[in-house]
Amino acid sequence: MVYSKLAYIYDVLMDDAPYDQWQTFVEHFGNQGKMLDLGCGTGRLSHLFSNVGFSVTGVDFSEDMLAYAQANTTGVQYIQQDIRELEGLTGFDVVISLCDVINYITSVSDLEKVFANVRKTLADSGLFIFDVHSLKHFEENMAGQTFAEIYDDISYVWFCEQGEETGSVEHDLTFFLLNEETGQYERFDEQHSQRTFGVETYKELLKKVGFQSVAIHVDFSIEESSEPEESQRIFFICKR
Template sequence: MPYSKFSSVYDEVMDHVDFQEWANFIIGSWKENKLPDKILDLGCGSGTLLSHFPSSINTKVGIDSSLQMLETAKKKYPKIQYIQGDIIYFSLKEKFPLVVSTHDTLNYILQPEKLITHFQTVNKNMELGGYYFFDLSSEYNLIHNFHKKQLFYNIDSVKLTWRNTYNQKRKVITSTLIFSIFKDLKIQKYRETHYQKFHPHSIILKILQKTGFSLVSIGSDYKTWTLKKDCCLINYLAKKIKEIK
């Protein structure tokens, strides 16, 4: 299962990410005069991004399907509220003015109908007039940075080999993660397989319109609200403009 073993080295593999810059970019895109008092992070992982949002945001909630990732999050950032669940189907007691989903989380949703369901679910758990900030891995990123490439990491007693293949017809990248764990003079090997799908901008626009959102801005790599051809993560800011049933 994805992130069962990856959770143990996830933060080290992602140490190149400037989460403070990401949080600043997201908050900088907030269109209201007063900062939101609540934020919901879908696919929150180890909770690192949530921890970088201003302390004036009283309620920080993260949802993730990986129990192992949430166990790490609870140890690192115990003041944040965590929920183990599916980001396609969830129902919360309160509604949020700001919802975020980052670092290609939505690329893990492979079926278009499930992506539609996800946005419907987000709508139902958001305040009217609230904002949904999310990113998607670009096809440029999948082809130029991952396709037919192997990545290697040595972290403490863990050796990670990460192999990637992108199917341009299906728009799906298959990532095979092989973990070699050295313990008590023995080597234990584990394998995880991750599948992610590239979702074209035209599809995202149709889904937003269908699920009660309007697109406010589209940008690149948490740096600019201009879409660049060679960006890796496409940033979206959408506003909930109507309730849906």
């Protein structure tokens, strides 16, 4: 998925995202050291972790996202790669992939590739921490919904439709972005596909590629969950 123009307004749209909660959650489990941020986007989380002592490398597939990140954050090394094809990255103490990045991996075979590649990047006993939306959240709160927002310089309409596969959602977004030179709004469109799987599918794939242990948490709680599918956001803490 390439964000194109969305890269330049992503921080505005994500202004209310719980970055502080992601940071606190990860810091509870992961000691400071080398961190790999997969799907780093505009670098907000990468920058936060760099500021508290992690040595951070951010990876994203989108050139526009990385260009924005490099222009607006400091202290982070940014690399363009597809997280399904990671190369040359080893010895990390913590690998994170947050804000439902893994939901953009829409097939079981690609998920297995990602998990296997992540394990190779980790140091012994390193942690892989990622989150996904639950099936219940996609089905009850996303599929069939329409969202809209109006700001001074940006407006958007966001349609979410049930995809063909179980747990999949198709996002159609239309943006109107103010051109400050002309005073006119310019329209552009984005189409994104996401998919989530049951917790057992993720656990089976993680064990298959060699992770020693997998703990399940929900909605930023540091306590393990016995009923993760009833939550909105599911976290996986995976030890190499």
